[in-house]
Amino acid sequence: MSGYGGWAGKVLRVDLSTGRIWTEDTIDRYKEFLGGTGIGYKVMWDEVPAGTKPYDPENRIIFGVGPLAGTGAPCNGRTAITTLWPTCWPIPLVASGHMGGQFAAKLKYAGYDAIVIQGKAARPVWLMIVDQKVEIHDARRIWGQGIRGATAAIAEIMGQDAVVAAIGQAGENLVPMSVVMNAVSHSAGGVGSVMGSKNLKAIGVRGTGSIRIAGKKGDWEKLIKYHLSLLGGNNQHVVPNSPQPWAEFYDPKSRWNASRGKRWGAAAHLVDTGTCAPRETNRIAYRSNTAAFFLGDNLWKHTVRGNGCTSCPIRCHTMLKVPAVAAKYGIPAVGQNTCVGLFFGSAFFKKLPDGPRGETSLEACMVGMHLADDLGVWCNYGQLQRDFIKLYYDGVIKKKLGSREFNSYSWNRYEQGDPAFLFELLPRIAGKEGELGTALGLGTGHMLERWGLSEEEWGKDKDLSYWKMGHPKHHASEEAGQCGLLINLMYNRDAQCHSHTNFLRNGLPLPLQKKLAAELWGAPEAVDGMGDYKPMHPAKARMAKWSLLRKELHDSLSLCNWMGPWVASPLRERGYRGDDSIESMLYKLATGDDKDREEMDKVGERIFLLHRALTIRGMGTKEMRDRHDRIPAWVFADKAGKPPFTKGTTRLDRDDVRVALDMLYDELGWDRATGAPTRETYRKFGLDGVAAALAKRNLVPP
DSSP, rough: OHHHHHHEEEEEEEEETTTTTEEEEHHHHHHGGGGHHHHHHHHHHOOTTTTOOOOOOOEEEEOOOOOTTTTSTTOOEEEEEEEOTTTOSSSOOOOEEEETTHHHHHHHHOSSSSEEEEESSSEEEEOOOTTTTEHHHHHHHHSSSSSHHHHHHHHHHHHHHOEEEEEHHHTTTTOSSSSEEETTTEETTTTTHHHHHTTEEEEEOOOOOOOOOOOOOOHHHHHHHHHHHOOSSSOOOOSSSSSOTTOOOOOOSSSSSOOOTOOTTTTTEEEEEOOOOOOOGGGGGGGGOOHHHHHGGGGGEEEEEOOOOOOOOOOOOOEEOOOOHHHHHSOEEEEEEEEEEHTTGGGSSSOHHHHOOOOOOHHHHHHHHHHHHHHBOOOOOHHHHHHHHHHHTTTTTHHOOHHHHHHHHHHHHHHHGGGGHHHHHHHHHHHHHHHHHHHTOOOHHHHHHTTTTTHHHHOOOOOOOOOEEEEEESSSSSHHHHHHHHHSSOOOOOOOHHHHHHHSSSSSHHHHHHHHHHHHHGGGGOBBBBBBOOOOOOOHHHHHHHHHHHHHHHHHHHHOTTTTSSBBSOOGGTBOOOTTTHHHHHHHHHHHOOOOOOHHHHHHHHHHHHHHHHHHHHOOOOHHHHTSSHHHHHGOTTTTTOOOOOBBBOOOOHHHHHHHHHHHEEEEEEOHHHHHHHHHHHTTTOOOOHHHHHHHTSSSSS
16 A cells, blocks of 8 residues: 555455355455446456356455545545345346445445455354454344344444444345445345345444545645536536526536525524525535425425535435324335435325325325335336336236235225335335235346246337336436437446436537537537437447446546436636546546546556456447347337437437447447457457456457
8 A cells, every 4th residue: 555545455355164264455456447346347357257146156246345445525425335236137137236325435435446245144143344364253233134134233232433334134145136225225236135045134344444646635635626616506416496696608508506595494593595696615515405306395394404415515315304204104204315215105106195305205105115225125216116106007017916915905095095005015124025016126137037927028118118128218318318328228227327328418508508518528519409310420339438427437536426427507707617637636536646637547447348248248249239239129119209319309310320339439449240249349458368268268369
């Protein structure tokens, strides 16, 4: 570690089969992969052979954080959890879940950049980390408890300043649709059952150390203030959603929804959010109310405050107080979550008695978040709920369940939109109870296979948002045309990439967006108006590549890709320009490793390239274009029959998409015919050994 800041310096290794605990040096083995997903992919490549299954003891689960975690850099609270993905269909492939909260910082303060866990304990255990003291403890007393009960029990032992990442009953029961969660509501979806397969209930961390910043204190403080000045609202919206005295522009769709008269109505002392002018960086947390954005202005009166992750001023987890649910459903009146987690419960219902933004909907949200976040059930970006609605109203559930099981559910209550129905459904998913609970817990791809349903048919229904390999789209072609489509082809789960959409949704007028796009990606044609897509252009491929590399950099540095990148800003005096070098500037000052933006992009590309190599090895084929990078039929359809490139439709053209793929493969140095990286590309990024191993199996293009 001599000469470097940022990194803690050690990777913690735990073999649950033998009880062995040891460390290895971060810099020696992982520096060129930064941290986070970079460490995860490197471990998976080196140690987990093709053919390993998610629940095999030989599989690893890697909790990776980056050199910016715990440093004070804005939005640095992300932990990447990398493993073989249980819901990936038809075969498990490498993927990562990402949780916010406090875990990343606490792990760094304890002295570790990652935890690599292998093997399987003979009985339920939990891992206690207190600085250099690491112990495996018996967890039989807390096995069977929900996440909140287990967290409280461990905190009683370790102290209230410890952070606990735990699984619920879903993970224990090896339900693929399960999460790991810390800090009440910060979850990594899809990986809970891998922890469960290792008999690992939780990891508790208490760190009393600190992270050294290599640069000068004054320079670091100046850079942090500069970064804060570029932050917008939630999801990097840089204009407000209503007219403000300081704002030249506004956009009703912006998540920057603060204004005079918008109050945190359930706070101990009433808080008026005010106008939050961009230079008021100590009021950034007032800018966004995620609950009000998703669930309606009625939520302002239920808002206690915003909550969030280490060093994040945006506070996207809205804390809500709804007294009625305590008496009605026996759950706490206070809850918190963000994005899909907020409406986890209400999304199961096709109809609600007072509409999608009424009080019943709010009650369903509270019931859903309390149940799911305690049981540890994952929604797969809302795919679970969309599948359930279709399966029920198409009559599939009634057909597939025996009459006894079907009649054990209160379907009248469900059709009436009664939130109490969730108490019947969610515990059965977590417990693998009955055919319905078991099937829904498998994830979409495996559920379709179990019930003899066609994945191809699922991919024809745009409202289902299904994409491929058991997972939904994530800001794909419906939002970002060819750029969004290309991004969604690359991963083995929903893409979880927000680089592109955070730019396109920033709220700036399209001409100004195009001006910024020309500076970033070489031509204004990189971006189109929403629902007004033009034919493919090389700049769109450059934007797609940039978006992917920014995601991998963020996931490896421990920056939140939901809040960045920061290439647009709310500052009129800057011409609304952000800074495409923020990541490299933070990295350089924190670590002392002198890499500029272009060099950091190369690191991001090395990490992304290793992900592609892992996918190729896992699938046992280099024919990625045909077998992996598949596109659902709804992308090429329009209900009104509008042709592609017509204003008002998101339909794309098949020939144009083929051109788009060619262009992206060219940008990445991948073979057009197969979609596999060439030997020269592997060599360019220092992965000669990876290329040699793949070549022995005929997995590199000639």
